[in-house]
Amino acid sequence: MTIPSTPAHGSSGAYAAARRQDLRLDLAIGFALLAIAVIIPILSPGKYILGQFTLFFIWACVVTQWNLVFGVAGVYSLAQMAVFFLGGYAAAMLGFYLEISIWYGAWVGAVFAVFVSVVIGAATLRLQGPYVLLLTLAIAVVIQALVQSDVNCFFYEGKICYPLTGGPRGLMKFGDLGFRDWLAYKQAPLGTYYLGLLLLVINTIFAFVIIKSPFGSAFRALRDNQPLASSRGIARVKYQILVFALSGFFTGLMGSVYAGHFRTIGPALLDLDLLLFLFSMLVVGGLGSRWGPIIGCIIIMVANELMKDLGEWRMIAFGAITVAFIVLLREGVVGVIQSVWRGYIVPRVPWLSDVRRSGLAE
């Protein structure tokens, strides 16, 4: 086969330029968001708002990792909260029974979550699309039922009976992150705030690197066309297990941070309400996109605040929003922003239009 040698002008130029441009954009958005997040506590917004932000950091991490499996690799797993829960539970159990600090337990929780995630990933290997949804939802429901129905006394404290897992009430008194001891009482929420922020930054970089690397390409290739991917040397089993393992680590770590932050963890974390809440973040932001999880998380948490008075109707509203996005706006808010950018802004701004920017896959 006559394959001419690489032309001098370097054909990969346009693609490499687009990648560099994406990186600059990512850094700009990232630093802007980071600056805002660093400044917020200085404006002393009050304990409630700080707490909501800390929760936002945790959920944004969880949804970012979920996006790797669900959006990037296209494996429709609903077991994300089960991985989160079991990671956090492992750390909480270690704290409760062995009095191991959550700071150490969290790593065990993360590794345990990788194990759990890999098992779930392996269980879904033979299934496609909707069947993966059913199986993974069933796994989450079964884990919740197992913990909730655990009422046999494992030990007594005085006259009170405690099941091994804490049962429906979950676990408490397993220690916390310790900010209360290190910082003045009023400053303690700042500790978890900045810890959450730091973890979100690390977690986001981790996810972005994966999405942009050959790992991400392999995951997307398998999502788009599995037989073709295998005919191009990409083994489904290997990369499906790998994506579950990669996403399991931070998911489990954040589960432990959640436990340490709230000083309690229980089977209510596996409620469908919460799953739907996080799922709407994933879908509204844009499945498979880099910024989708964080943007979706911001939108849904703000919406949640605004709809506070609606009570039960809130979940219905989130359900409706999710369905509307799946049906009408497949690519989520990020997809809308991208098409406005490419279709409207780039052609009208002369110095942008000469950069051939048809954008990368994510």
Place this chain on the structure above:
Amino acid sequence: MDDSAHEPLLSCRGVFKYFGAMAAVDDLNLDVQQGEVLGIGGPNGAGKTTLFDVISGLNPASAGTITFDGNDITKANPVQICHAGLSRTYQLNAAFETLPVRENILCASYYGPRNVFFPKLRFDREAQRITDEVLEFTELLDYEMVIARELPVLQRKLLMIASALATRPRLLLLDEPVGGLNVDEIEVVMALVRRMREDRPLTVILIEHVMRFLVALSDRVVVMHHGSKIYEGLAEGLTKDQTVVDVYLGEGAARRLEHIIDEELHHGHDAS
């Protein structure tokens, strides 16, 4: 002494593929020599695509043996077969739909040529180089940023071939590479297949309904019907074989084909 030179690159011996009780591939024997282009024709449902599925490991044979370059690949999976140097395209416009053209090809040039035990964080230089070459070779350079699902039909077909070439195959299986293209577009793909063979002897098996394409490019033609081979030989013999005319070509098409073959023989391949 010089036996190895005549050893076929691909050899199918008594290959069957059953779907339930139906034999989609029925006791097929096929040898493909190093460097030749074998064309496979036959009516819809003859089992041509199924044969490719069997050879490429997507849907393993029910019985029989397939050897590639002397190795038994009957039970190998598609990933192993790709790494062994056998690459295929799919009949339906198959690409990684949401990925840009360049990333489509990078996937093939990075994961295709050999087993990647654990990927790096960037596509290596070799993969980038192969991708540049293949993009240039298939005239897709101007499309490298376009998302596959937004490609015009000709470029989709070229992308499928480019992605197969990027795994550095020694044997290339093309499943209806010009299906759905107009006459001018067919010329483009035809010129590409000819260019592929110019330098080194890439071996090709191509399935095609467009007889002009099949006849012009193939050194040898096989016609399949009901999973079996009903003809094997030079393209010139097709129109003289009554079975082929009856079950596949029909009288009218056979006459037109005779014309095309005549032209091919007299004008040669001077287009390339």
